[in-house]
Amino acid sequence: MILALAGGVGGAKLANGLAAILPPERLVIAVNTADDFEHLGFPVSPDIDTVTYTLAGINDPVQGWGIAGESWAFMDAVTALGGESWFRLGDRDLATHVRRRTLLRDHSLSAVTATIAGALGVRHAIVPMSDDPVRSLVRTDAGELAFQDYFVRHQCRPRFESIRFDGADAARPSPGLAAALADPALEAIILCPSNPILSIAPILAIPGVRDAILASPAPVVAVSPFIGGQAVKGPAAKIMAELGLATTPAAVIAQYDGLLDGLVIDRADADGATSAMFVTDTLMRGAADQRRLATETLDFARRLR
Amino acid sequence: MILALAGGVGGAKLANGLAAILPPERLVIAVNTADDFEHLGFPVSPDIDTVTYTLAGINDPVQGWGIAGESWAFMDAVTALGGESWFRLGDRDLATHVRRRTLLRDHSLSAVTATIAGALGVRHAIVPMSDDPVRSLVRTDAGELAFQDYFVRHQCRPRFESIRFDGADAARPSPGLAAALADPALEAIILCPSNPILSIAPILAIPGVRDAILASPAPVVAVSPFIGGQAVKGPAAKIMAELGLATTPAAVIAQYDGLLDGLVIDRADADGATSAMFVTDTLMRGAADQRRLATETLDFARRLR
Secondary structure (H helix, E strand, C coil): CEEEEECCHHHHHHHHHHHHHCCHHHEEEEECCCCCEEECCEEECHHHHHHHHHHHCCECCCCCCCECCCCCHHHHHHHHCCCCCCCCCCHHHHHHHHHHHHHHCCCCHHHHHHHHHHHCCCCCEEEECECCCCEEEEEEECEEEEHHHHHHHCCCCCCEEEEEEECHHHCCECHHHHHHHHCCCCCEEEECCCCHHHHHHHHHCCCCHHHHHHHCCCCEEEECCEECCEECCCCHHHHHHHCCCCCCHHHHHHHCCCCCCEEEEEHHHCCCCCCCEEEECCCCCCHHHHHHHHHHHHHHHHHHC | CEEEEECCHHHHHHHHHHHHHCCHHHEEEEECCCCCEEECCEEECHHHHHHHHHHHCCECCCCCCCECCCCCHHHHHHHHCCCCCCCCCCHHHHHHHHHHHHHHCCCCHHHHHHHHHHHCCCCCEEEECECCCCEEEEEECCEEEEHHHHHHHCCCCCCEEEEEEECHHHCCECHHHHHHHHCCCCCEEEECCCCHHHHHHHHHCCCCHHHHHHHCCCCEEEECCEECCEECCCCHHHHHHHCCCCCCHHHHHHHCCCCCCEEEEEHHHCCCCCCCEEEECCCCCCHHHHHHHHHHHHHHHHHHC
16 A cells, blocks of 8 residues: 655646556545635635546646636636635636535545545545644745745745644644554555645644654655756745755755655756665656656665565 | 615516616615525525626526526536535626625625625615525425525425515614615605515515505505516416415505505506506516616606605
8 A cells, every 4th residue: 555645736746647557445645735725715725626636637737726628707707896816716626615615514624525536536545634724824024924825826926934834733644644654554655746845744744644654664755846956846946945955855855854765856866866766757747757657656665665 | 766676587677777767876776685595605695696687787688597698617517526506606606606705704785785786887776675684484385495495496396385584573674775765855665576475575574664665755666577467487476376366466466465556567467457557568578678667667656646
């Protein structure tokens, strides 16, 4: 059994590759929920939705979020009525949030996520990192900002100083994540090429998760989100620079602070690669790349056992 | 100043005719809110929206509710996710309910209605009958049903036995309705051709409204919703039959129980018309009919003063 920790677009791509090569009972994808927020009264779970839409094959591969072929009649109308328009919700995407809100009245986020993913035809387990609310708050030179304020409204322009995960101290791992971590059949823990600070760190901040990963006999392998020191998408490189951190393989290993048994890196970063690194093409242009990188990552993890 | 009481489609048409011939400061349209309900977590105000969309010129004239040229991406997606689909919310219409929900956190339904109507370019005053919740409950041979359950989900098929307006006892007229009723400049009170039992009765059930209308020196004129004993749209004739009531002009006068000074009826019902009735074509096929009927109704009211 494989446990993958994932955040947004890059994480969803590798998770999709893993789902393409593993049967549903052999994969659990635990997803960051610290980006979740309420918008226009809807509970929005951006990372869960990106992973779910990607595995359902309905994601928009161009913009990297939302649903392919989306329409915007609702958003245009709500803007005309003077409503908030800085975070755009497509007509189809909106249905996910409305359904989530209805189901959350009586069910956990884990159960709601499974119901929505199942309705979209996803057969692999997508679980939130926690059913308890955890919220990323970014301290910047423009003050402390809620994550989506920083990420979408301010488009990551303010200087990133630090991040905290409000609620993490009291949060418990979701049942799916806890069960995967405790599963004697666990063969590998894969940290997907998501932003280490924004997407993976919140998962590790939930009490018990980091310790359970450290205690697990399963090898822990991350796929670096950087290629030639740059992020494929998103603000990871900018944030690392503002924090005075490098975007080298060694910096990623240091960022995960003793957690990793191995790191998959791109050929562009191969100079000085150690035996704990596997060098390949990490850019995932499509489903074939996703499958190949997933296969190579699992093979690498297997050799580390 | 003219006060019009209105419900759904027929009421919206005459209200639109009145708005076409009166300046904004000379018309208040008080709208039934007993059909309001929460659906998919949204506060839906069907009659207010029908009147608003009609005055904004964006109503769908074919189906009689919602917005012309509406799209249904949200509804299709929410249905695919297993959500409720019996009450259909179009993508643009949905924006109204989302905006209403946001604004209702800090504002009265009166203020929210004015904001939304204003954003849609409506310059005349559309006011809810009350800012307090009033809910129509229909007793039928299938049990007591919330109004939209009866009206939409069951398509008025159960036998109508009686209706009650839950919350009406404790409701106050909205400030706009109360001010219009007390306005010394009030020249006429028009009961639009809406369903007397479903749409106008709830307005009259709010404590003080009926008495204020009776006490007002302004003539009270209804436009009959029946043509040749049939409703132009909706279940009014079926309900009247199930209650053992006729759909004649005399029955409409009786239904309003002493409130009317005059009744506008269709030529099809002219047999036996009294001097308290004005006979004309009451079918409103378009804007010209709406203006003509509004003009004739106001002229008739003026003659009754």
